Amino acid sequence: MLFEKILAAAALASAAFAAPADKRQTRKLKFFGINESGAEFGEKNFTGVYGKEYIWYDLNTIDTFMQQGMNMFRLNFLMERLTPGSLTAPLDPLYLGNLTQQITYITGKGAYAMIQPHNYGRFLGEIITDTAGFKTWWQNVAEQYKDNELVVFDTNNEYHDMDQQLVFDLNQAAIDGVRAAGATSQYITPEGNSWSGAWTWVSSGNAASLINLKDPQDKLIYQMHQYLDTDGSGTHAECVSATIFSERLKAATQWLKDNKKQGLIGEFAAGNNTQCINALKDGLSYMGQNSDVWTGALWWAAGPWWGDYMYSMEPPSGTAYTVVLPEIKSYFV
Numbered sequence: 001m002l003f004e005k006i007l008a009a010a011a012l013a014s015a016a017f018a019a020p021a022d023k024r025q026t027r028k029l030k031f032f033g034i035n036e037s038g039a040e041f042g043e044k045n046f047t048g049v050y051g052k053e054y055i056w057y058d059l060n061t062i063d064t065f066m067q068q069g070m071n072m073f074r075l076n077f078l079m080e081r082l083t084p085g086s087l088t089a090p091l092d093p094l095y096l097g098n099l100t101q102q103i104t105y106i107t108g109k110g111a112y113a114m115i116q117p118h119n120y121g122r123f124l125g126e127i128i129t130d131t132a133g134f135k136t137w138w139q140n141v142a143e144q145y146k147d148n149e150l151v152v153f154d155t156n157n158e159y160h161d162m163d164q165q166l167v168f169d170l171n172q173a174a175i176d177g178v179r180a181a182g183a184t185s186q187y188i189t190p191e192g193n194s195w196s197g198a199w200t201w202v203s204s205g206n207a208a209s210l211i212n213l214k215d216p217q218d219k220l221i222y223q224m225h226q227y228l229d230t231d232g233s234g235t236h237a238e239c240v241s242a243t244i245f246s247e248r249l250k251a252a253t254q255w256l257k258d259n260k261k262q263g264l265i266g267e268f269a270a271g272n273n274t275q276c277i278n279a280l281k282d283g284l285s286y287m288g289q290n291s292d293v294w295t296g297a298l299w300w301a302a303g304p305w306w307g308d309y310m311y312s313m314e315p316p317s318g319t320a321y322t323v324v325l326p327e328i329k330s331y332f333v
């Protein structure tokens with residue numbers, strides 16, 4: 001989710017990437033955006049009550065972020081609330097209503113809305129092994145949005161501790177389900193095992209496995225996440241060094257180039273301190289230099305319930321909104 005401002009000609013060379021949202025601005029990276037988080041809160045409470053366990057997003061903040069140059073919003077939610085009880089259950093009209101309201105608002109403004117089940121490859125707490133059911137889930141969801149080309153489908157947030165072949169199979173099932181719904185113009189972002197880390201993309205085996213995913217529309221963008229703290233978990237305010245972001249992207253960048261693929265950093269964040277801000281600038285600059293393969297980056301996170309969370313970019317007073325955004329937005333637009 002980050003932003004992209006400045007210009008970047010090279011990134012937009014491909015006609016496939018020229019989209020309505022980009023008409024008014026020249027972007028250094030195609031996508032600059034943010035994770036909207038809250039509809040997946042209360043993750044142990046699969047039904048949950050709106051306004052108590054979970055919350056949807058303040059649409060006014062979408063305008064605020066767009067004024068800052070953002071053009072992609074990654075919408076967190078839980079699969080169990082959209083299809084209560086099973087992967088193949090009918091869509092819950094109220095939860096779907098909220099999701100659709102967000103998507104309609106965002107895409108109506110010309111930005112991209114990423115549909116992102118924040119499920120880690122699990123359903124009701126168990127690793128999903130029913131690939132046919134997973135395909136059906138995606139077909140049912142994509143059917144709702146098949147005519148909206150600004151929707152982006154994220155197969156699932158951060159698979160981890162799973163059999164690599166299963167992660168491949170679930171990604172392929174999602175792709176097949178989306179395309180079977182007739183959603184043929186949209187981007188799909190596969191995610192990898194090991195929390196989809198960019199720094200471990202090659203060493204974890206994701207690279208060798210997921211290179212074999214097939215999309216008849218050829219619109220896959222590999223989504224990776226990258227935090228800058230010591231264990232890469234995004235749970236510390238400190239960053240390892242002022243160059244750790246770019247260092248952690250290098251192997252994945254080479255893999256994307258070698259294979260002529262596109263990548264997206266779907267989550268990144270760092271704390272409010274000089275070393276982290278320098279690391280962010282260095283990493284975003286590196287992505288801009290490699291915008292032939294990196295399409296953009298999305299900050300973690302915004303949402304109404306983050307309070308004083310160290311990475312909160314929620315306007316008007318989130319730490320990252322007041323301190324980090326002004327420092328990094330010029331790397332996007």
Ligand SMILES: *[C@@H]1O[C@H](CO)[C@@H](O)[C@H](O)[C@H]1NC(C)=O
Pocket residue numbers: 044045048049052053
């Ligand atoms: C789930 O939410 C309901 C409704 O708010 C509440 O009554 C219940 O205690 C919650 N269960 C758990 C395990 O948090």
Ligand SMILES: *[C@@H]1O[C@H](CO)[C@@H](O)[C@H](O)[C@H]1NC(C)=O
Pocket residue numbers: 050093094095096097098101
């Ligand atoms: C969003 O969900 C709440 C709680 O279920 C519901 O009252 C409201 O009608 C939903 N909004 C839409 C637009 O469907």
Ligand SMILES: *[C@@H]1O[C@H](CO)[C@@H](O)[C@H](O)[C@H]1NC(C)=O
Pocket residue numbers: 272273318319322323
């Ligand atoms: C950011 O860090 C600086 C330096 O420690 C501090 O003065 C400032 O209050 C912090 N800002 C926020 C919003 O936390």
Ligand SMILES: CC(=O)N[C@H]1CO[C@H](CO)[C@@H](O)[C@@H]1O
Pocket residue numbers: 037038040041118233234235300
């Ligand atoms: C890095 C980070 O903060 N991840 C959090 C994202 O939000 C989920 C809940 O929505 C948390 O469980 C993660 O720890």
